[in-house]
Amino acid sequence: MASGGVLLEELPPLNGNKGWFSWLPSWRPTSETLLEEAEQTVLSTLTTDFRTTFVPISPKAILRTIVLDPVESTEPERLPLVMIPGFGGGFVQYYKNLDHLHTNRRVYAFDLPGFGRSTRISFSSDAEKAEEEFVAAIEKWREEMGLEEFIFLGHSLGAFLSCAYAMKYPSRVRHLILVDPWGFPVYANHQGDKKMPFWAVLATSFLTVFNPLAPVRWAGPFGPLLMNRFRPDLARKFSEPFMDYVYHCNAQNPTGETAFFYMQIPFGWARRPMLERLGSDLDTRIPMTFLHGVRSWLDNSSGEKVRECRPDSYTDVHYVRRAGHHVHAEQPQMFNKIVKEACARVDESRDSPADCRTRADSMPAS
Numbered sequence: 001m002a003s004g005g006v007l008l009e010e011l012p013p014l015n016g017n018k019g020w021f022s023w024l025p026s027w028r029p030t031s032e033t034l035l036e037e038a039e040q041t042v043l044s045t046l047t048t049d050f051r052t053t054f055v056p057i058s059p060k061a062i063l064r065t066i067v068l069d070p071v072e073s074t075e076p077e078r079l080p081l082v083m084i085p086g087f088g089g090g091f092v093q094y095y096k097n098l099d100h101l102h103t104n105r106r107v108y109a110f111d112l113p114g115f116g117r118s119t120r121i122s123f124s125s126d127a128e129k130a131e132e133e134f135v136a137a138i139e140k141w142r143e144e145m146g147l148e149e150f151i152f153l154g155h156s157l158g159a160f161l162s163c164a165y166a167m168k169y170p171s172r173v174r175h176l177i178l179v180d181p182w183g184f185p186v187y188a189n190h191q192g193d194k195k196m197p198f199w200a201v202l203a204t205s206f207l208t209v210f211n212p213l214a215p216v217r218w219a220g221p222f223g224p225l226l227m228n229r230f231r232p233d234l235a236r237k238f239s240e241p242f243m244d245y246v247y248h249c250n251a252q253n254p255t256g257e258t259a260f261f262y263m264q265i266p267f268g269w270a271r272r273p274m275l276e277r278l279g280s281d282l283d284t285r286i287p288m289t290f291l292h293g294v295r296s297w298l299d300n301s302s303g304e305k306v307r308e309c310r311p312d313s314y315t316d317v318h319y320v321r322r323a324g325h326h327v328h329a330e331q332p333q334m335f336n337k338i339v340k341e342a343c344a345r346v347d348e349s350r351d352s353p354a355d356c357r358t359r360a361d362s363m364p365a366s
Helices: 032-043 126-146 157-168 198-207 214-218 220-230 232-237 240-250 255-263 304-307 332-347
Strands: 051-058 059-070 083-085 107-110 150-155 173-179 287-291 315-319 358-361
Touching: 032 240, 051 126, 059 126, 083 157, 126 157, 126 255, 150 157, 150 332, 157 173, 198 358, 287 304, 287 332, 304 315, 315 332
Parallel strands: 083 107, 083 150, 150 173, 173 287, 287 315, 315 358
Antiparallel strands: 051 059, 059 107
């Protein structure tokens, strides 16, 4: 396993210069106001009613939250769906999905601490402690929202953290929905088997000492252009306003990104992989649904491996065709369909081990 690194990143000025040079413009063309405006621009595409708020989790920390009430009332009221995003953004990443998921249940989504418009709190440089700090923040959010039990959905890093939360607070999670989860496989150094390409060698060397998105902040006024050039895949999957939002998310103080730095082993592995812990640490009564993108750059065998290590539990695995890592953006109709089906199974108590299976899903004919 790779040894721990020391993070080397010092941010250029954000809010302008001081003293004699106060007349110079900010090097990074971002601010909390611009991030707020970018968020509102993307949220304006939603067609149903919603409300946004900041939920306090400590005297000095708040989590940006969106709530969508059910369109149809049901008796009894159905369990809510709680969604958390992946690395580098906020709940806005679900803008193609939120309208469609609150038909008959309340939906909550929030920005993780250190990301989006949530407070950029400081995290421990120890991987286990950083994970615990994320989990503690999620639990405090739950307490403040008054939720007793819920269906928990997470994407990528959010999937990893939703699992970590369910391990510590199993009575709160009725069903886990994990969308192309990060951090499940055990670290494997294949360098001896196959020569790494030059770009991968450079990237791995860079990520041992720097935050993943540090170049975007160093680039100053060229940061938005670099973000689009660095992640053209996101621009194709989402929209130009969303890319503007992602830039402003990641041009701010990167405390969540720094926590991720200490939790990962370059290139893309977790220091505390979930597959080493799920079999013993996750309550076998918690059902799980996996959505893997067939074209994902992450290892998409995690769902099947989880099923093997939890033979007496419900594990439903979906492989979504024509989708990569961002299943919810690349195939939103199929994503929404699978998530609604998983929630319906909870309502009808059809998420027992006998009900699970592996499916390769495709978009319905248009």
